[in-house]
Amino acid sequence: RNFFAKRTKELKPAVQSAPGWKLFGKVPPRENLPKDSKIIQQEYEARTGRMYKPPPSSARRKNIEFEPLSTTALILEDRPANLPAKSVEEALRHRQEYDEMVAEAKKREIKEAHKRKKIMRERFKQEENIASAMVIWVNEILPNWEGMRATRRVRELWWQGLPPSVRGKVWSLAVGNELNITPELYEIFLSRAKERWKSFSETSSENDIEGVSVADREASLELIKLDISRTFPSLYIFQKGGPYHDLLHSVLGAYTCYRPDVGYVQGMSFIAAVLILNLEEADAFIAFANLLNKPCQLAFFRVDHSMMLKYFAAFEVFFEENLPKLFLHFKSYSLTPDIYLIDWIFTLYSKSLPLDLACRVWDVFCRDGEEFLFRTGLGILRLYEDILLQMDFIHIAQFLTKLPEDITSEKLFSCIAAIQMQNSNKKWAQVFASLMKDNKEGDKNHSPALKS
Structure with a gap:
């Protein structure tokens, strides 16, 4: 019964040495203090008759600008107390190997730093170009759209990429509105889509409406729900609960009501999503409907x-x-x-x-x-x-x-x-x-x- 109590009394207070560690719990502290490395060196020299000459001070590890992480620098450490100390040749070889590793690490770090600087310079240059282009688009081109859109200068500027702040506006003007859709018309078809969603289960017995069967329309509604969740999944903004989920659902639903002959086709969600990211809701629908009315897209x-x-x-x-x-x-x-x-x-x-x-x-x-x-x-x-x-x-x-x-x-x-x-x-x-x-x-x- 008193086994643990006796052991506790017999143990000496660990004032001189810290306890070691093993896999499960601590091992008892060592009673003999670890010898200083100089004492170990002197004992080894007395036993072998060899004298150790330390490397010149210039080669010692002090004030090194770059210190490699991980265990790279362990090569310079002395051996454990129970092993012979390094010879002069071995110490010098380890020093050389360490210097080579440091040099390689420095080269990599310098190369990566240059790469980062180059990327930053290119980014700053790109931002400057975008800022200057935006001023030209806002102050010169957009106010005189019809007269300037086909000029060589505008076409060259266009090729370089539109500034994000004017991209949606330029897209709308370039796509046009041959269908003469108004924001009010979009609201009408959106309300129809919402009514259809509400009465989704009640319309299964209805006859064909506008040449499209109920089954086809229901399939479109189901496909929209499924496709929205797969639209730009890495952005997490179009999925359920995301800020643009309902907006995308509205634009696609309104389009199926506006063009029941086309309905919803897989892939439309990506086009609508890109437009929503650059335009207001009604403008995105207008551009979407006109874009899909082009001969190639319609085909x-x-x-x-x-x-x-x-x-x-x-x-x-x-x-x-x-x-x-x-x-x-x-x-x-x-x-x-x-x-x-x-x-x-x-x-x-x-x-x-x-x-x-x-x-x-x-x-x-x-x-x-x-x-x-x-x-x-x-x-x-x-x-x-x-x-x-x-x-x-x-x-x-x-x-x-x-x-x-x-x-x-x-x-x-x-x-x-x-x-x-x-x-x-x-x-x-x-x-x-x-x-x-x-x-x-x-x-x-x-x-x-x-x-x-």
Whole structure:
């Protein structure tokens, strides 16, 4: 019973040495004090007959500008008391190894510091350019939009990227409002969407309304809910509970009421989200509806196979013209443009590229129209041409479906600039028009009336 009590009395107070440690609990303190390193050195010299000459003071560790972290510096420490001290040669070798490690660490630190400074300089320069460009856009271009939008100076400034503060305004003006939608009209369709959401379960027995079945409309509503949660998930602003969730839901819901013939198609949420980030709610809806009414977007979102094939054919004309090696490589695997272009066009690259880079693509798309969407696709292929030439069908499809995240605007836009949208002196619009003409003539030749 008194076992622990007796042990407690027998233990000497630990005044001279601190207790050691083991895996479970403390070990008893050592009664013998650890010897000083000088005493150990003297004993070793007396036993071996060797004399240790310390390295010159200039080589000793003092006032070192850079001290490596972790265990790097342990190489300079003396050995434990129960081992022989280092010899002169070993100490000098360790000193040299340590100095080399410090030198390498310094080089890395200096290199990283230079890299950080370069990034900061580029960032400051970019911010200065944006600030000066903003003044030009606000004071000169926007007040005289119709007269200046097509000038060479504005087009060059446009290519460099729009300042975020005027981006939404410029997009609205460039996209236009051919549909003559007003904020009041948006409110009407939004209220209809809200009524539909409320009576969602009650309308299952209703007949077709406006040529669209209830089942199709319900499918659109369900798809909207599902797609919103998958829209820019890394931003956490469009997901449920986020500040823009209800706003995005409203714009998409109102559009399904405004265009029941189109309804909601997967990918629309990304386009609407980008517009919401740059415009007020009603303005975002107006731009969204007009943007989706453009021939290219309407063909893709209505899944007009005939028109989509014409766009793919036009794309391949310029693909072969600009990147003949890669074009033949894709042909050898029967890799058609629809495998990678559909996702790019459906979301206007907002899902495939980093958001800031996608906005720059949108800038020039608003300036040049649908042609720039396909030119951007060719720019991406040019940027990764060397990598893609080494891949097979599966790896190419996977790579183009999920592009590298480290893609930069400078590299991509330099590749886009190198793409020539001209084939046999024909521009994109002329090539596409000739394909449409050939298609119409083919339809006439194969019509039942001509056969009879």
